[in-house]
Amino acid sequence: MHILKGGLAVALLLALTACASPQEEAARMAAQQQADEAECEKLGFTPGSEAFSNCMLKLKEIRAQEENTRALRRANAPSPWWGPYPGYRPYRYW
Incomplete structure (x- = not known):
């Protein structure tokens, strides 16, 4: 029971942070804007x-593509705790 309460407390703390x-x-977006300008x-x-604007746009496109790649990797990565996992075969009822 204490382990469950501790686990829930840690999960809540991580979710809030x-x-x-x-x-x-x-503030994060403003800092990113300044870094891109620099x-x-x-x-x-x-x-x-116009070339400066194109540079800023290209940096934003690169960042968006990297985020998209990370999201796809997270979505396609098998979970270490539950299935499906490589070799997983669901039971078929028919």
Whole structure:
């Protein structure tokens, strides 16, 4: 019983720390924007130019593709705790 309560407490704590407030999310996005601007400037693009805007857009596209790849890997990864897993054959009733 104590193990169950401890496990639930840890799960709740992890769930709460994974949540971000709108202010934290806005701060994270602003920091990412500044990092992208610095990267494009470092690559030699002039702020305000069309090439600079294209650089910013390309960095956002790359980040979105990386997130999509991570999400697909998480979705396709077999769970270590329950099936289906490689070699799993569901019982067929027919």
